[in-house]
Amino acid sequence: MRAERVVIVGAGPAGMRAALVLAGAGLRPVVLDEAPASGGQIYRRQPPGFTRGHDALYGFEAGRARALHDAFDAADGRIDHRPGTLVWNIEGRRLQVLHEGAPQTLEFDRLLLATGAMDRVIPFPGWTLPGVYTLGGAQIALKHQACAIGRRVVFFGASPLLPLVAAQYAAAGAEVAAVLDTTPMRAKLAAAPGLLTGGKTGWKGVVYLARLAARRIPYRHGITPVEVLGEESVEGFAYADARGRRHEIACDAIAFGYGLKSEWQLADLAGCGFAFDAGNHQWRVVADDAGRSTVPGVYLAGDGTRIGGADLAEIAGERAARAILADLSDIDPGDDLGQGAALAACARRIAGQAGLRRAVERAFPFPAHLARAIPDDCILCRCEAVTAGEFRAAIARLGPHDVNRAKAFSRVGMGRCQGRVCGPAAAEILAVVRGVGVEEAGRLRSQPPVKPVPIAAFADAAEGAA
Amino acid sequence: MSGPRFRRLAETGRPPVPITVDGVPVAAMQGDTLMTAILAAYGRLRVSDFGDGPRAGFCLMGACQDCWVRLADGRRLRACTTYAEPGMAVLTGAEEGTDAR
Amino acid sequence: MTGHLGLDAAIIGGGTAGCAAALHLARHGLNVALFERRTAGSQASGVNFGGVREQGRDFAELPLSRRARQIWDRLPELIGSDGEFMATGHLKLARTDEQMASLEDFARGAAGYGLEIELITGNRLRADYPWLGPQVVGASLCRSDGQANPRIVAPGFAQAARQAGARICEHEAVIGALRDEGGFRLETERGRRVTARTLINVAGAWGAQVAAWFGEAVPIEPQSPSMQVTEPLPYRVRVNIGVVGGEVYARQTPRGNLIFGGGRGWNDMAAITSRAGATNVMGAMQRLTAVLPWAGAAHVIRTWSGIEGYTPDEIPVLGPSLTTPGLIHAFGFSGHGFQLGPAVGEVLAELAISGRSETPLAPFAIGRFTGGATAGPVGAIRGGRDPNAAMQQGET
Numbered sequence: 021m022r023a024e025r026v027v028i029v030g031a032g033p034a035g036m037r038a039a040l041v042l043a044g045a046g047l048r049p050v051v052l053d054e055a056p057a058s059g060g061q062i063y064r065r066q067p068p069g070f071t072r073g074h075d076a077l078y079g080f081e082a083g084r085a086r087a088l089h090d091a092f093d094a095a096d097g098r099i100d101h102r103p104g105t106l107v108w109n110i111e112g113r114r115l116q117v118l119h120e121g122a123p124q125t126l127e128f129d130r131l132l133l134a135t136g137a138m139d140r141v142i143p144f145p146g147w148t149l150p151g152v153y154t155l156g157g158a159q160i161a162l163k164h165q166a167c168a169i170g171r172r173v174v175f176f177g178a179s180p181l182l183p184l185v186a187a188q189y190a191a192a193g194a195e196v197a198a199v200l201d202t203t204p205m206r207a208k209l210a211a212a213p214g215l216l217t218g219g220k221t222g223w224k225g226v227v228y229l230a231r232l233a234a235r236r237i238p239y240r241h242g243i244t245p246v247e248v249l250g251e252e253s254v255e256g257f258a259y260a261d262a263r264g265r266r267h268e269i270a271c272d273a274i275a276f277g278y279g280l281k282s283e284w285q286l287a288d289l290a291g292c293g294f295a296f297d298a299g300n301h302q303w304r305v306v307a308d309d310a311g312r313s314t315v316p317g318v319y320l321a322g323d324g325t326r327i328g329g330a331d332l333a334e335i336a337g338e339r340a341a342r343a344i345l346a347d348l349s350d351i352d353p354g355d356d357l358g359q360g361a362a363l364a365a366c367a368r369r370i371a372g373q374a375g376l377r378r379a380v381e382r383a384f385p386f387p388a389h390l391a392r393a394i395p396d397d398c399i400l401c402r403c404e405a406v407t408a409g410e411f412r413a414a415i416a417r418l419g420p421h422d423v424n425r426a427k428a429f430s431r432v433g434m435g436r437c438q439g440r441v442c443g444p445a446a447a448e449i450l451a452v453v454r455g456v457g458v459e460e461a462g463r464l465r466s467q468p469p470v471k472p473v474p475i476a477a478f479a480d481a482a483e484g485a486a
Numbered sequence: 487m488s489g490p491r492f493r494r495l496a497e498t499g500r501p502p503v504p505i506t507v508d509g510v511p512v513a514a515m516q517g518d519t520l521m522t523a524i525l526a527a528y529g530r531l532r533v534s535d536f537g538d539g540p541r542a543g544f545c546l547m548g549a550c551q552d553c554w555v556r557l558a559d560g561r562r563l564r565a566c567t568t569y570a571e572p573g574m575a576v577l578t579g580a581e582e583g584t585d586a587r
Numbered sequence: 588m589t590g591h592l593g594l595d596a597a598i599i600g601g602g603t604a605g606c607a608a609a610l611h612l613a614r615h616g617l618n619v620a621l622f623e624r625r626t627a628g629s630q631a632s633g634v635n636f637g638g639v640r641e642q643g644r645d646f647a648e649l650p651l652s653r654r655a656r657q658i659w660d661r662l663p664e665l666i667g668s669d670g671e672f673m674a675t676g677h678l679k680l681a682r683t684d685e686q687m688a689s690l691e692d693f694a695r696g697a698a699g700y701g702l703e704i705e706l707i708t709g710n711r712l713r714a715d716y717p718w719l720g721p722q723v724v725g726a727s728l729c730r731s732d733g734q735a736n737p738r739i740v741a742p743g744f745a746q747a748a749r750q751a752g753a754r755i756c757e758h759e760a761v762i763g764a765l766r767d768e769g770g771f772r773l774e775t776e777r778g779r780r781v782t783a784r785t786l787i788n789v790a791g792a793w794g795a796q797v798a799a800w801f802g803e804a805v806p807i808e809p810q811s812p813s814m815q816v817t818e819p820l821p822y823r824v825r826v827n828i829g830v831v832g833g834e835v836y837a838r839q840t841p842r843g844n845l846i847f848g849g850g851r852g853w854n855d856m857a858a859i860t861s862r863a864g865a866t867n868v869m870g871a872m873q874r875l876t877a878v879l880p881w882a883g884a885a886h887v888i889r890t891w892s893g894i895e896g897y898t899p900d901e902i903p904v905l906g907p908s909l910t911t912p913g914l915i916h917a918f919g920f921s922g923h924g925f926q927l928g929p930a931v932g933e934v935l936a937e938l939a940i941s942g943r944s945e946t947p948l949a950p951f952a953i954g955r956f957t958g959g960a961t962a963g964p965v966g967a968i969r970g971g972r973d974p975n976a977a978m979q980q981g982e983t
Contacts (some may be wrong), residue, residue, distance in 0.1 A: 109865045109868075111862065111864070111865055114865070116865045116869075123869060125865075417668075417746070418739070418742045418743070418746055419746070420626075421626075421757075425626055428633070428738040428739075428742075429738065429739060429742065434889070435888065436818055436886075436888050438888070438889065467889050467890060467891055468862070468863070468865065468868070468889075468890050469887060469888075469889075469890070472818060472886035472887065472888045473886060473887050474883075474884075474885075474886050475817070475872045475875065475876060475882055475883050475884075475885055475886065475887060476876070476883035476884060478869045478872040478873060479872055479873045479875075479876040479883045480883070
């Protein structure tokens, strides 16, 4: 087998598992990750000096987290893990990175993008006030920093994270004021059989609900967020119940989200193809049934490609690694490395989860109608502080057909986060103005750098190769 | 600015890391992100660049870019992905002045 | 979308010049349609630095540029938007005495065109621009220059043209055109057949392709600017900045973002994509901090590029075809067409309607490349080019 450099971006479950498979085959993959330690978001490790155990941090997933962490740590030396590394650009077979703040250019022969996901949100009045966080953010505060985002927290949205994070907060001693699901009860009931026959995941949800009920924490369905109460920070949350009646809850923090959204920026810069996933109501990066992207030599795994959660991510990581091995062996015919059967096994395991994935999508559907109804005076783009009304006015003035054009006219999605946060809602608003489906509004293109890079890093240091 | 935003639920026995926020000494702890260090004592991280009020971060995973804070020495750091270090002097207000530093 | 369209004038290319021409022709009562492969202002007109600058131009361009500058003040009346144009002035920096001498030369020459340039050195330079780095020894200031938002100017002209009755056909590339006794016949990628009495070629980096359909070979090189923007910073750079040599240029918007560029990105003409180019992006950051040292504390949040057409002498082709009556060219603005665009639109409308323009166009004749007759001496009025001109043009 020719010595090829395989680079993995992302050290969450998909990237870690892929690295282990490649290391097991004798390759020494390079694993680039922004965080100081492996684990990604779901299996994120607490900083040195913290003392809580795996059970406290990961709950039902403690066993999986521990197994993956231990295996990855044991492979030290066979995996070239480079934490503290931001990949900010891809051009051809080159990655531009900042490693501990210093610029480097890294060449690859094969690249696996396992870049994970963030919460998908829909702006609502007051969402930029101190005290409003994503569900994932609230979870990280607890898991990584042993903190709650406030003293009395309201959780709302439509996301598998909703009952999970609320239950974790309650268990850790935080006061949970209420858990409010935007999904109507009848939709949840319709999805329940699929959830409960799809393996353990659905039953975990039942346990979270039971734990919340045992603490007498209200759990409501079919709500509509109205606004944050408070001028300088969160003092309460107003919502409408399924019958449209307004309720106000006193709280000093709010966590919300509507499922996850792939961090696909690097796949975009690599030139990978995208497709609209109607089931999940969002774009995903196109991968074949072995995790190959549309760009030769670029592979995909985990939530950075298509949202499926940690277990699927780990299988997809293994699958992509085996596809890489199989493709490498194509260079030297006669040594198939036995990947065919392993790939088929991964594919079966992934196919076996398809029903559950669909059930989760049905149980926590993206409430696109909330995006279309964002009031004019509500900030849509929190980076650039552009309101939904200003966005609608820019659309009316110059008639853009896609979100990139709308961004150019309005600055929505033009700030530090490049539309990661506001992009989905902006597309919904544009689609409703144009009277088309949201896929017709397109998706915001990624531009280098995928995250802000400090000028001084390039001005001070001569660029190194590594 | 208002009182503490984050509430520490555990891991409170860590060694202290002295920093200041808007000139006021704050008792951070080893392993705190800059965000935790500030928000465990304070109500905001920064103000919006465009005058629409205080901000205190959002995603905590280095994606939303709404927790960039400014240090007195001119550095700009993403608070959720940077650990607090002794001596950091955070300024959470709007940057003033139009002259070169 | 198939069908036939009979026009007075067809325009190929939706940059500022083309959209402005469509606006003026429609207001003059002509039946006009513009065809654009993508969207109005999606390449050179929309992705450039946003400099609205007469300073530093080839003197051959100054009459056209002077005319354009008048229009920039009238954008609100013309298109209902100011395009975020602000007459901030343009400050060109010298790092050596020799560079300062070249600024003095330009200022003298520009005076002959009625363009006022102030030379600034010593204490006044430091007092007026305390944010400049120590390398800068002097500068020349053109107060009437400024900056605007390129993302909205061409679309603004397109929208005004639509409202004036022009057809603006976006996402509809013209795939071929010829002229016979009946006039011009065009076919678009959507299968639409178009006839027109006049054809205007404002196809930017693709302008040579259109010219070639009519037997006129112009060597156009596609180039890509390399643009970057920082997070918002305190608003201190209230003037548009260039340097002699052109390797870096910068401006700050009132919102605080520092926009800068310099050098070249890369493009793929087959895929019609372009990037600012990592190597150049990193180099431009270094060049920026050489002039504005404090900018090192900022983060770049986005880079971008586009595709611009460069001629060998880096001034445009602008005027009638020498092979085909009724065909008018305006392309090859070589990375500095943004300021000119509104005036080019007027000139094109004049040429289409009367066959003449009040602005001298001789230096821009296509014959200088095709070997055909030129309408006047080309070299005689050239001048005012900086040393190291190769790096100059990106600064729009």
